[in-house]
Amino acid sequence: MPSRRELNKAATRQAITDAALALLRSNGPGNFTVEDIADAAGISRRTFFNYFSSTEAAIAAVTFGFLDTALQQFRLRPAGEPFLESARAALVELADPMTVAPLAELYSLGQTNPQLSRSELEAWDHCTVEIITAARERLREGVELDELYLRALAGSVISCGKAAMDVWFLRCGGSLTPESLSTLRQLLIDSMGLLGSGFARPDAAPSTTQATIPADNSTATPPPDRH
Amino acid sequence: MPSRRELNKAATRQAITDAALALLRSNGPGNFTVEDIADAAGISRRTFFNYFSSTEAAIAAVTFGFLDTALQQFRLRPAGEPFLESARAALVELADPMTVAPLAELYSLGQTNPQLSRSELEAWDHCTVEIITAARERLREGVELDELYLRALAGSVISCGKAAMDVWFLRCGGSLTPESLSTLRQLLIDSMGLLGSGFARPDAAPSTTQATIPADNSTATPPPDRH
DNA sequence: CTAAAACTTGCCCTGAGTGCAAACATGCAC
DNA sequence: GTGCATGTTTGCACTCAGGGCAAGTTTTAG
Structure with missing residues (x-):
């Protein structure tokens, strides 16, 4: 049960990130000061x-929240499941309007601003570290555990997730329509498929993914114009 | 032929990064100001x-140089060669005392300091962007070119390279002895092997790498204690 | 109710980062 | 060489980030 103090702190914290995000929207990145946020x-x-060490950190809290959701999803998967399958499932859960909306907004703002994208980078890196921890627990069963295997795999999974989101933004501009989210879901699935197949050249087998991972293809996009 | 102006600028630039690195060594990260660097x-x-937008940027120039070397190596590979093979070759070239020394030093300093590691992150990300460009040129031949394939692959390659270096630092602490560099070389090769095999569980085939990529194993470490 | 603990605030300081204009160096034409 | 155009360095002044400190305020525990 949260005490009065904890509630106050949580509320203040929320008020700060809300204010920061509102200013980001209205003034654009870099066009407001910490004092502005505090006043708001x-x-x-x-x-x-006392709450954040910088404006950046306050805004990065949003991205951290998003990626923490992914990690939570990952931890919920059964321990016996193949790693990449768990990753795929966790990532697909993110393609939900409520979850992805804040990130989509930050992303489009970040496109024009280096300060923002750097803090997003940091969040993804933090996520990699976390998933290494999660994976270590997961794979510990298999006695001797190769540190390189662990780190390379975790890093690649995050990279591929990031690549999928990048391509999604590129194609859909962060739109939150059902079709757009369906595209995102398929991109995330495809990226995990590529990783699992060792990036077999696509000309060999055009859509390996569909074969190896028969996920909810009901809502999947018809092969979009991969230009 | 470089004009006097260009020479002066290059010299000043070099003087700045040298001074910054020296101060980093002597005072430790965060314990010197821009004024100190300028004076030195x-x-x-x-x-x-006029040269760098921050202390961070001045120091990051070193990491950028390192990663640019890798990219140069990549571009030198024959266009027909498989992508992962080119990446492997380019990365292995980095395991050279002169090349890796500055990065090793920065890395160990960065371990205790968040500011430093963040700028290293940025450098790796920049490298990913560059390698996407390089890969796009390379794969353009194969007519229709999947943006997701490109980005996921490039991101994973960089992640795996980074993972290999991380494990190397973990194991060898950035030592520059021939044995240590040989370990690094093998880690880089192994990480590309993992990527190429879709991270087949190591328990299935303990050292896939050795079989698929018969590189200069003459100097390779005997399987080190993968704890 | 009271005292300790946690939190907020104002004050003040150092240092990052930037616009501006004056001084200075270089390149080029004659 | 002289003179001029162009690029570079520097000092000055200003805004804002970030953080130490101590005095004030709120919350919790007894």
């Missing part, structure tokens, strides 16, 4: 720094 | 900012 959140400048 | 490099504080 109804606290003092000094208090802001 | 014999320029004014203001001029420093």
